[in-house]
Amino acid sequence: MPSWWRDSSLALPALSGLLLAAGLILEWTGLEVPALVAFALGLAAGGWTFVPGALRRLFTARGRARLGVGLLMTIAAVGAVLLGHVGEAAALAFLFSLAEALEDRAMDRAREGLRALLSLVPETARVSRTSGTVDLPVAELRELDLLVVGAGERVATDGIVAEGRSSVDASAVTGESIPVEVGPGDPVPAGAVNGSGSLLVEATADGRDNSLTQIVALVEQAHARKGERARLADRIARPLVPAVLVAAALVVLFGFLVGDPSTWIERALVVLVAASPCAMAIAVPVTVISAIGSASKLGVVIKSGATCEQFGTIRTVAFDKTGTLTQGRPQVTEVRTVAGTARDGVLAWAAAVEATSTHPLAAAITAAVADVPVSSDVSENAGHGVTGRVEGRLIRVGSPRWLDPAGLRTDADELAEAGMTVVVVEADGKVAGLIGVRDELRPEAAETVRLLHDQGIGAVMLTGDDVRTARALAREAGIDDVRAEQLPTDKAAAITELTTAGPTAMVGDGINDAPALATATVGIAMGATGSAAAVESADIAFTGHDLRLIPAALAHARRGRRIMTANIALALAIIVVLFPLALFGVLGLAGVVLVHEIAEVAVIVNGVRAARPTRSTPQTVVSRSSAIASPA
Secondary structure, eight states: OOOOGGGGGGGGHHHHHHHHHHHHHHTTTTOOHHHHHHHHHHHHHHHTTTTHHHHHTTTTSSSSOOHHHHHHHHHHHHHHHHTTTTHHHHHHHHHHHHHHHHHHHHHHHHHTTTGGGGGSOOOOEEEEEETTEEEGGGGGGOTTOOOEEEETTTTTOOOEEEEEEEEEHHHHHHOOOOOOEEEOOOEOTTOOEEOSSOEEESSSTTTTHHHHHHHHHHHHHHHHHHHOOHHHHHHHHHHHHHHHHHHHHHHHHHHHHHHHHHHHHHHHHHHHTTTOOOOHHHHHHHHHHHHHHHHHHHHEEOHHHHHHHHHHTOOOOEEEIIIIIIEEEEEEEEEEETTTTOHHHHHHHHHHHTOOOOHHHHHHHHTTTTSOOOEEEEEETTTEEEEEEEEEEEEEEEEETTTTGGGGGHHHHHHHTOOOEEEEEEEEEEEEEEEEEEEEOTTTTTHHHHHHHHTTTTTEOOSSOOOOHHHHHHHTTTTEEEOOOOOOOHHHHHHHHOOOOSSSEEOOSGGGGGGHHHSSEEEEESTTSSSSHHEEEEEEEEEEEEHHHHHHHHHHHHHHHHHHHHHHHHHHHHHHHHHHHHHHHSSSSHHHHHHHHHHHHHHHHHHHGGGGGTTTHHHHHHHHHHHHHHHH
């Protein structure tokens, strides 16, 4: 996105505002003609941003009229000019063009960067052929091609392992927090990172049509659907515009019937100005800008006015698990040993042979030991575990599928039910103990869910992890609705189902969350360290990681929506009152303009109230998030 001062879409609104200000100054100094010229140029600059579009939208491709605020603002401006009040028309054009430009800029930011998802796919892939191995562009890969995937390389397209064993890190795509062991017959997604072993993968999708390209398509489709939703002001204006036009036409017709067309034509134009949504044009933007600016102090970046409106309606919040509800850092949480074996000894043996491994579980185990013993003859059995010698003992460390827990089988099941990944440690051919590794919940997760429930908002967990791990962590967080083993498309489908029951927010931080974030009523990306795809697909980005920002921000948005609704009600009330007064000639143009100006001041003052934090905002969250969001 270009900087504010370089954004061409803001050039005409800015020019319109400068010319309006110049016209007011010239008028105040008594230079009427130069002031009129400045007003006319300001009207032209502001009107050019919405008048052509309003006229084009009068008839869609299907021939049906589409009426909105833009058309009503156009008619009101034309009416003011015909009555000789060019300054009022210029002010109206400036305010509306600025609001439209800011909204368009926010929508452009929401769409930016989606194609960065495809950077997870390498540009070329090694393909096994009868004549040997050849390098091909990923776009030329076809189903049933055999891909050679070396240690540390990314999988170029979706496939099934044909030969080899390894651990595959698919967290960026599936959300699985811990690398998964794969062997012949196991599926691997595009973008997954291979571990230490070599794999021969049979492609199940073309290079141009895999799970990652589908994620991009889902996100773009969801944004397109959102872009078609009318804003609150447009929904109100739809019945208002035809009613005003019909009323003005009837007034003119009445003038011809009674034989005094000039009087009633002028009165019809006054009716048009009286019904112009000047206050409404300001009511929503002022409130939105105030609410968005205040939210930024909480570390909450709201990308558009439409999002600000929708955020206050949320009834359900769906959470991704890994890196959102959890800390995203696997840790040793429990150690079980056989009789006569010390806990520290089991950890030390495991840490010694895992010291040189790059596996995330190895990092968690070594981090749990202060003084790691020296190991020798270490060898890694890809997809199974590690073997080595420590203090004269032959130590093997691996999963229960490779090393039988034997007498600790019940303990292994208990650890798994508690949401842990189980690692078996064997010494000299006998099981010595079990190590439970788990990605722990954030300390504020349970409090966050409770605060949401206090506001009458439901909570749902969506995760790519296995069912036992997800349910165990959900119980601790206080979440009853758990949907585990979800692929990106599954998450998007779940959000679609939830949104049919009521407005739903999705909170996530990974690439696999992008379709769900885009599909939700409001998508929330957690933390500045979240993936670029998640941040760009979301409607709201949190600069911090404190989950209590979510209920605090929701309370703030609800208050802003209440203020916004009050402003719109006031703007509509002004129209309802002025319409009959203008129709029957009680008020002339000067009186109508004066009332409009008073109403505009009132909605501005009320809208600025949205900048104040809500009483329910925890001070600890405010201070912590402000510190995160403020520049050093």
